[in-house]
Amino acid sequence: xxxxxxxxxxxxxxxxxxxxxxxxxxxxxxxxxxxxxxxxxxxxxxxxxxxxxxxxxxxxxxxxxxxxxxxxxxxxxxxxxxxxxxxxxxxxxxxxxxxxxxxxxxxxxxxxxxxxxxxxxxxxxxxxxxxxxxxxxxxxxxxxxxxxxxxxxxxxxxxxxxxxxxxxxxxxxxxxxxxxxxxxxxxxxx
Ligand SMILES: [Mg+2]
Numbered sequence: 001x002x003x004x005x006x007x008x009x010x011x012x013x014x015x016x017x018x019x020x021x022x023x024x025x026x027x028x029x030x031x032x033x034x035x036x037x038x039x040x041x042x043x044x045x046x047x048x049x050x051x052x053x054x055x056x057x058x059x060x061x062x063x064x065x066x067x068x069x070x071x072x073x074x075x076x077x078x079x080x081x082x083x084x085x086x087x088x089x090x091x092x093x094x095x096x097x098x099x100x101x102x103x104x105x106x107x108x109x110x111x112x113x114x115x116x117x118x119x120x121x122x123x124x125x126x127x128x129x130x131x132x133x134x135x136x137x138x139x140x141x142x143x144x145x146x147x148x149x150x151x152x153x154x155x156x157x158x159x160x161x162x163x164x165x166x167x168x169x170x171x172x173x174x175x176x177x178x179x180x181x182x183x184x185x186x187x188x189x190x
Contacts, residue, residue: 044075045148047083047116049137049157049173054185055094056178065101067185077107081146082115083137083155085123091115114146121145126165139166 048054054061061067071080082091095112124138137157143150154169161170174184 045079045081045146045153046071046075047081047137047139047142047153047155049155049159050082050084050090050094051086051158052175052177053156053158053173054176055097056176058093058097059178060094060097060101061176061185062180062182063185063189064098065103067189068098068103068107070189072104072107077104077110080107080111081142082111082117083121083142083157084115084117085135085137086117087119088117091117116142116145126163128163134163136164136166139169 054064068080082094084090091112095108098108098111121138121141123135124141125133126136127133136159137155139153139155140150142148142155143153151169154171155166156171156173158173158175161167161172164170176182176184
């Protein structure tokens with residue numbers, strides 16, 4: 001009887017350890033697995049500048065709702081983030097404004113919780129050939145903070161992209177100064 005008990009105990013221990021190991025490996029590599037799945041599927045992640053790209057102070061750019069709805073349909077709300085040099089209060093402020101535009105609540109909540117701002121993804125400095133220093137929104141840093149493959153990211157920003165070190169990944173937006181007949185976002189959808 002003792003021998004049988006011992007045998008059963010060994011079998012249980014063996015399978016327990018195996019399952020535990022598999023579970024552990026799954027947990028550790030899940031992060032990398034997600035990373036490679038995103039890379040393999042070539043899913044795009046869109047970073048959206050706030051000031052003078054989507055808003056002018058508290059005025060949303062015309063056609064903002066159509067534009068965001070279109071992005072959600074194309075890329076899924078989980079792949080859309082704000083990226084602002086300002087602090088998180090600015091993100092909360094614009095999220096309140098888009099609540100009134102009847103935009104997908106999941107998107108608003110995602111933007112409010114996971115967007116990039118000065119506190120979690122600060123601007124980077126870049127020294128140009130002429131010795132002058134510019135500050136820019138770093139896609140490389142954003143990729144590290146969000147744990148998303150670098151080459152799947154696109155940034156829409158009104159800041160001049162001609163001297164941006166990662167300019168190939170920036171869509172240079174026309175600046176928005178609050179004019180209500182502005183149709184840039186509508187043209188972007190088409
Ligand atoms: Mg801007």
